[in-house]
Amino acid sequence: MPIKLTTEKLDYFGRGIAYLDKKIIFIENALPGEEVLIEITKEKKSFAEGKVIDYLTTSPERVIPKCPYYEECGGCNLSHFKEQLHFKKTEFVSLIKSNCHLDVNPIVIESPKNYYYRNKVTLKIENYKWGYYENQSHQFVSINQCLIAKESINKIIKRQDLFKIATGEIVIRSNYNDEILISINTESKYEVDIEELKKDNRLLGIIINDKIYYGQDSFIEFIDNYLFKVSINSFFQVNIDILKEIFKILSKTNTTNMIDLYCGVGVLGTVINKEKLYGIENSYSSIKDALLNAKMNKQENNYYLLGDSSKISEIKDNIDLIIVDPPRSGINKKTMEHILNLNVGSIIYMSCNPHTLSRDLKKLKDKYCIKECYLFDMFPQTYHFETICILTKK
Ligand SMILES: C[S@@+](CC[C@H](N)C(=O)[O-])C[C@H]1O[C@@H](n2cnc3c(N)ncnc32)[C@H](O)[C@@H]1O
Known part of the structure; x- marks a missing residue:
């Protein structure tokens, strides 16, 4: 039997949250304030999931998704929502606050394209x-x-x-x-x-x-006068207009010796002003590309190591800056220990997963404070986003 509920807020994934006798109900495609008729699609002890059968009232924030597959495809789960970026910022700020008791106020960078951006x-x-x-x-x-x-x-x-x-x-x-x-x-x-x-x-x-x-x-990718060879199996950022915005921020950084951890084909480290760079990456094809990219971009003092991020312990030089851009799982335990031991002056942490970012910031926060913070709308229409936190030693 259909159940009438009012959506109170959104969860991190953009699903509506409503309550039925104190039980939390997650509802796809329901916005805060909307009164909806739903049917329960999944019932568990502590929560349930529901599907909207009818909207009794709709939110002024609702827009008609442009994509004809929106209802079925699991990809663009915020397409029905006008205030996507405000929502992402609020989620990010509250997650960092609740998980690591830090206050952040990110500078938000919009995507120049909201559609047709993925490469x-x-x-x-x-x-x-x-x-x-x-x-x-x-x-x-x-x-x-x-x-x-x-x-x-x-x-x-x-x-x-x-x-x-x-x-x-x-x-x-x-x-x-x-x-x-x-x-x-x-x-x-x-x-x-x-x-x-x-x-x-x-x-x-x-x-x-x-x-x-x-x-x-x-x-070859050609961005802001830099050339990058990208092999079919190598990682590359998916929204080039946003990558250009990231370049603007990174190119203001001046350092002496740096590590580009999880360097991919060497993109982020290339745009930072430095004397020497060590890149670490566990994908063979990416490291091969990074070596060639250093040559193409006249990076004369770049050295690349193939292997797990914990190889950072093999670098014996004095390091001033580490830029990390890990996969969604964040920085592994061993690597984090080595990073803390290295005791560098600054860490630039780029992340596409605020959950693992907040877990890692919790470990870094005794030694480092957040000097600058950015949120990039790298993935419009989806709940995903990219962040950069620039940390300096206390
Ligand atoms: C989010 S991508 C960032 C790549 C690069 N910084 C960029 O902006 O193009 C993460 C990279 O980490 C690499 N990676 C994943 N797990 C790793 C690990 N345990 N050790 C080293 N590299 C890893 C992946 O192959 C991928 O290239």
């Missing part, structure tokens, strides 16, 4: 169709466009008929020049009509099951 998408292939999985499920949603991906990527998605592949996964990447790299993993037979695909796209390469099927397996 990489990963799609499932099922029954010759491409798509995403529904939120928290393996229910396949076939798509013919993705409004947060660059137009050049959408042009490829629209030609999925040229890929005769029954099942698997496809990654499509696009660079500054709208050149395209595609990587496919499949256990099915495969055939791609390359000649037809090339007619209307700047196709540079297709890699299938880690082997080059056509062209090449890397391309």
Whole structure:
């Protein structure tokens, strides 16, 4: 039987929160103040999840999502909400306050593009169709466009008929020049009509099951006069306009000897003014790219180490600054111990996961204070965001 509830607030993932006899109910696509009729889709002892059947009142903050797949696709869960960025800031500030008792007031940097910004998408292939999985499920949603991906990527998605592949996964990447790299993993037979695909796209390469099927397996990114080789398996930030904003902040930093921890293809360390840099990264393809990128960008004193971030203990030089940009899991325990032992003057912590950031800040806060803090809307329409905290020794 439908239940009438009023949404009180949003959780971190943008889901509405309402209460039924003191039990917390999470409701997808319900905004604060909205009176909704829901049906319960999941019932647990301490919480339940519900789906809106009807809106009895709607919030003035509600907008109609532009994406035709919004209801099914689990990707852009804030598309129905006008005040996305204000929400992200409030969530960030309160998370840092409650988890590590620190007050932050981040400078918020908007994304110049709210749609068509992503330079990489990963799609499932099922029954010759491409798509995403529904939120928290393996229910396949076939798509013919993705409004947060660059137009050049959408042009490829629209030609999925040229890929005769029954099942698997496809990654499509696009660079500054709208050149395209595609990587496919499949256990099915495969055939791609390359000649037809090339007619209307700047196709540079297709890699299938880690082997080059056509062209090449890397391309060049060109950002603010820097050149970066990016191999198909190397990490690169997905929103280039936001990366340019990050460059503006990092390029103001002057230091002597620094470490770029989790350096990827060497992007962040390259734009900092320094005399010497040590980069550490556990992906072979990224480190290979980083070595070449140092040459291309005339970085004469950059040294790169392949391995786990805990290799930081092998650096015996005097270090003034560490920039860390870990994966979503944050900094591992061993690495954190080494960072604290190094006792450097400044740490720049870039993070896409405020939960692990706050866990790590808790360990750093006795020695360091937050001098500057930024929140970048790297991933509009989703609840994700990127932050930079510049820490200095107390
Ligand atoms: C968020 S990305 C940042 C990359 C780079 N700083 C950039 O901006 O392009 C995190 C990087 O850490 C690497 N990585 C993940 N776990 C690691 C570990 N335990 N040790 C070293 N590097 C790791 C990944 O391969 C990835 O390149």
